[in-house]
Amino acid sequence: MKTSNFERKALAIPYALFMVFFVIFPLLVILYYGFTDGEGHVSLENFLNFFRSAKTVGTLIYSLVIAVMVTAICLLIAYPVAYILAKGEYARKHAFLMVFVLPMWINFTLRITAMKEILTVLEGNLAYHPFMNTIICMVYDFLPFMIMPLFNSLTKLDNSMLEASADLGANKWQTIFKVVIPLTIPGIVSGITMVFLPAMTNYVVLDMVYNSTYIMGSLIGSYFNAYDWNNGSLISAILLMFIGLFTIITNHLIAGEEGGRRR
Amino acid sequence: MRRGSFWIASGVVLSSLLTGCSGESEGDEVVLRISNWEEYIDLGDWDEEELIELEDGTEIIGENSLIEDFEEWYYETYGVKVRVEYSTFGTNEELYNQITIGDTYDLVCPSEYMIMKMLNEGMLLEFSEDFKDVENEENYYVRGLSPYIAQRFNDINIDGKALRDYAAGYMWGTLGIVYNPEEISDEEASSWKLLLNTSYRKRMTIKDSVRDAYFAAIAIHYYDQITDEQFLALPDYKEQLSAMLNRTDVDTVAGVEEILSDIKDNMYAFETDSGKADMVTGKVIANQQWSGDAVYTMDQADEDGVELCYAMPEEGSNLWFDGWVMLKKGIEEDPRKQQAAEAFANFCARPDNAIRNMYYIGYTSVISGGDDDRIFQYVDWSYSAEEDEEDVVDYEIGYFFTPDEEEYSEYTITCSEDQTRRQLHAQYPLYEEVEKSVIMYFFPAQENERINRMWTNVRCFDLLEFLKIK
Numbered sequence: 201m202k203t204s205n206f207e208r209k210a211l212a213i214p215y216a217l218f219m220v221f222f223v224i225f226p227l228l229v230i231l232y233y234g235f236t237d238g239e240g241h242v243s244l245e246n247f248l249n250f251f252r253s254a255k256t257v258g259t260l261i262y263s264l265v266i267a268v269m270v271t272a273i274c275l276l277i278a279y280p281v282a283y284i285l286a287k288g289e290y291a292r293k294h295a296f297l298m299v300f301v302l303p304m305w306i307n308f309t310l311r312i313t314a315m316k317e318i319l320t321v322l323e324g325n326l327a328y329h330p331f332m333n334t335i336i337c338m339v340y341d342f343l344p345f346m347i348m349p350l351f352n353s354l355t356k357l358d359n360s361m362l363e364a365s366a367d368l369g370a371n372k373w374q375t376i377f378k379v380v381i382p383l384t385i386p387g388i389v390s391g392i393t394m395v396f397l398p399a400m401t402n403y404v405v406l407d408m409v410y411n412s413t414y415i416m417g418s419l420i421g422s423y424f425n426a427y428d429w430n431n432g433s434l435i436s437a438i439l440l441m442f443i444g445l446f447t448i449i450t451n452h453l454i455a456g457e458e459g460g461r462r463r
Numbered sequence: 464m465r466r467g468s469f470w471i472a473s474g475v476v477l478s479s480l481l482t483g484c485s486g487e488s489e490g491d492e493v494v495l496r497i498s499n500w501e502e503y504i505d506l507g508d509w510d511e512e513e514l515i516e517l518e519d520g521t522e523i524i525g526e527n528s529l530i531e532d533f534e535e536w537y538y539e540t541y542g543v544k545v546r547v548e549y550s551t552f553g554t555n556e557e558l559y560n561q562i563t564i565g566d567t568y569d570l571v572c573p574s575e576y577m578i579m580k581m582l583n584e585g586m587l588l589e590f591s592e593d594f595k596d597v598e599n600e601e602n603y604y605v606r607g608l609s610p611y612i613a614q615r616f617n618d619i620n621i622d623g624k625a626l627r628d629y630a631a632g633y634m635w636g637t638l639g640i641v642y643n644p645e646e647i648s649d650e651e652a653s654s655w656k657l658l659l660n661t662s663y664r665k666r667m668t669i670k671d672s673v674r675d676a677y678f679a680a681i682a683i684h685y686y687d688q689i690t691d692e693q694f695l696a697l698p699d700y701k702e703q704l705s706a707m708l709n710r711t712d713v714d715t716v717a718g719v720e721e722i723l724s725d726i727k728d729n730m731y732a733f734e735t736d737s738g739k740a741d742m743v744t745g746k747v748i749a750n751q752q753w754s755g756d757a758v759y760t761m762d763q764a765d766e767d768g769v770e771l772c773y774a775m776p777e778e779g780s781n782l783w784f785d786g787w788v789m790l791k792k793g794i795e796e797d798p799r800k801q802q803a804a805e806a807f808a809n810f811c812a813r814p815d816n817a818i819r820n821m822y823y824i825g826y827t828s829v830i831s832g833g834d835d836d837r838i839f840q841y842v843d844w845s846y847s848a849e850e851d852e853e854d855v856v857d858y859e860i861g862y863f864f865t866p867d868e869e870e871y872s873e874y875t876i877t878c879s880e881d882q883t884r885r886q887l888h889a890q891y892p893l894y895e896e897v898e899k900s901v902i903m904y905f906f907p908a909q910e911n912e913r914i915n916r917m918w919t920n921v922r923c924f925d926l927l928e929f930l931k932i933k
Contacts, residue, residue, distance in 0.1 A: 414924070418922070419923070
C-alpha cells in the first residue's frame with residue numbers, strides 16, 4: 201500500500217513544477233517589479249501614482265466600462281441562445297450548436313477583420329464610432345466563450361426540475377427566474393470570467409477597429425516600450441487585484457446561492 | 464520590388480531555430496547569432512523573370528537567401544565554417560528588452576536612436592581597423608558607403624564615441640506622408656500641418672509610435688520659427704534645425720501634447736500596421752509613413768490601379784537609418800566571432816547584395832558603391848523612363864553617389880515626371896530635401912519618461928474632460 205501511495209504523489213510533481221515555473225514564479229516577478237522602483241528599493245510610489253492620475257484611472261474606468269458592457273451584452277445574447285440550443289425540441293441540435301461555436305475555430309484577428317469590413321459598409325467611416333465598434337467586435341469575438349459554458353450547464357439541468365416547477369404552479373417566467381437561472385449560476389460565472397477579463401485587456405481588437413484610446417492592455421505595452429518595467433508590472437498587478445477581487449465576489453455569490461438552496 | 468512572404472521568413476527562422484537546437488557547435492565552426500527586422504533581408508527564391516540585368520551586363524538574381532550565400536562565401540574566402548543563427552524582431556524596444564532580459568546576439572540591426580542608446584550604455588563593440596581599412600578592395604562597406612550618408616554619420620558622437628566606429632549602416636530613409644493626389648494637393652501634403660487639417664477629418668492616419676508622432680508634432684509646434692526666412696538663411700541653419708526638432712524640454716513637450724491631442728481627434732487612427740492597406744483601399748487618403756514602407760504602399764496601390772505619392776514636409780523630415788552593431792555580450796572578445804560578424808556587415812554592403820536587398824525589401828541601402836557604379840545602374844534600371852515616354856524630367860541624385868559637387872550632374876536619372884513625387888522620390892529624395900531632414904537623437908532616461916508620460920496622456924481616456932463636458 202505504501203509504495204502505491206508514494207507513486208500517486210509522485211504523479212503530482214510535474215504539475216507542481218508547472219505551477220511553480222509558469223504561475224507562481226512569474227507572479228512573483230510581476231509583484232517584485234510592480235512594487236519596487238528602478239533601483240530595486242521597495243516603493244509604493246508607482247502604486248499611488250496610478251491612482252493619483254486622472255488619466256490612468258480614466259483608463260481603468262474606460263476598460264471596466266468596456267468589459268462590463270461586453271460581458272452584459274454577451275450574457276443577454278448567449279443565455280437565450282444557449283437555452284434554446286440545450287432545451288429546444290428540434291432535430292439537428294448539434295448542427296445549430298456548431299454554427300455558434302464554429303467561429304471559435306477561426307483565428308480572432310481574421311474574424312475581427314471580417315467584422316470590420318462589414319461595419320465599414322454599414323457606417324462608412326469607422327473612426328466616428330470607435331467605442332461602439334469596439335463593443336460590437338468584442339461581443340462578436342467573445343460570444344462563443346459565453347455560450348459554451350452556459351450550454352453545458354443548461355444541458356446538465358434535469359428536465360424533471362422544470363416539470364416539478366410547473367406542477368407546483370409556477371408559470372414559465374417564474375420557472376426561468378426561480379429555477380433555471382439559479383441552477384445555472386456556475387455556468388454564468390464561468391462564462392463571465394471567460395469574457396470579462398480578456399475584454400479588459402484585449403487591445404488588439406481596439407487597434408483593429410481604429411480605437412486609439414488606451415485600455416489596460418495597451419497601457420502595459422506602452423510602459424514596456426518605454427523600458428519602464430516597474431510601471432508596466434504594477435499595472436499588471438493592479439489588473440491581477442481586480443481579477444482576485446472579482447473571483448472572491450463571484451465565489452461568494454455561488455456559495456450564497458448554494459447555501460440558500462440547502463435551506 | 465517585392466516582399467518576401469511571411470511564410471518564407473518564418474520558415475527560415477524556424478529552420479535556423481531547429482538547426483540551432485540540433486547540432487552541438489563543432490570546434491572549427493563559428494556560430495554567429497544575428498537579429499534583424501522582420502522581412503529585412505533577401506531570402507532568395509526569386510522567379511526567373513525577376514532577373515535584374517544591368518547596363519554593364521551584370522545579372523543579379525536571388526536564388527538562395529543572402530544568409531546561406533554568406534555562409535558559403537565566408538567558407539570560400541576565409542576557409543572557416545560559419546553557421547548563422549538568424550532571428551528577427553518587430554520593434555527596437557522589443558530588441559532592447561530581449562537583450563536586457565539576457566538573450567545574446569552577436570550582431571543586430573537596430574535604428575539610429577537605439578544604436579545611440581546602446582552606445583551610451585556601453586553595450587557595443589567597436590569595429591576593427593581591418594574593417595575600416597579603405598585600401599583593402601574587399602572592404603565593400605567602407606569603400607561603398609555613400610559619401611553623403613558617411614558625412615551625416617560623422618555628425619553623431621555619443622559621449623565622445625563616434626557612431627561611425629561602432630555601427631555599419633544598412634538601410635536609410637526619411638519620414639514623410641503618403642497621400643492620394645486625387646484628394647490632397649501636393650501643396651497641402653508638403654507640411655506636417657496637413658495632419659491638423661479638418662477638411663480631411665478622420666481620413667488620415669499617423670504611426671502608433673511615440674517618436675514618429677512626436678516628430679510630426681514638434682515640427683508643427685515650431686512651424687513659424689523653422690519656416691521663417693531669417694531662420695532658413697542662418698549660416699548654421701542645419702544645426703539650428705536639428706537642435707530645435709530634437710528639443711525635449713518641459714515647455715516643448717507640453718506644446719507637443721496639445722498638438723498631438725488635436726491630431727488624435729482629427730485622425731482616423733494611430734495605426735500599427737493597417738496604414739499601408741488602408742491607403743490602397745482608400746479608407747484613408749494620407750498616412751504618415753517611413754520612406755521604405757511608402758515605396759511598398761505605392762507599389763501595392765499601383766497593382767490595384769491607384770496612384771499614390773510621397774511627400775517630405777517642408778518643415779523638415781526625420782532622417783533615419785538602421786545599422787549593424789556588434790554586442791559586447793555576444794562576441795565576448797572572441798576574435799573569430801568578431802571577424803564573422805564584421806564580414807556579415809561587409810557582405811551585405813557588396814553592391815550586388817545591396818541591390819538584392821533593395822529589390823527584395825523595397826528600402827534604400829546606405830551603399831552607393833564607390834568605384835563600383837552598379838548601384839546607380841540599378842536605380843537607373845528601376846526608374847528611368849521608357850524611350851517613347853512623354854513628360855520626362857531629369858532627376859539629380861549625385862549627392863548620394865559622389866563627394867564631388869561638380870560630378871553631381873553625372874548621376875541624373877531621366878524619369879517620368881510623376882516619379883519625382885513617387886517611388887524614386889521616396890528612395891532618393893533631392894539634395895535640398897534631404898538637407899532639411901534631421902536625425903532624431905535618443906531620449907535620455909528623464910526625457911524618455913517625460914515624453915512617455917505625455918504620450919500616455921494623449922492616448923488615455925480623459926476622465927476629467929469627460930465629466931466636465933457630459
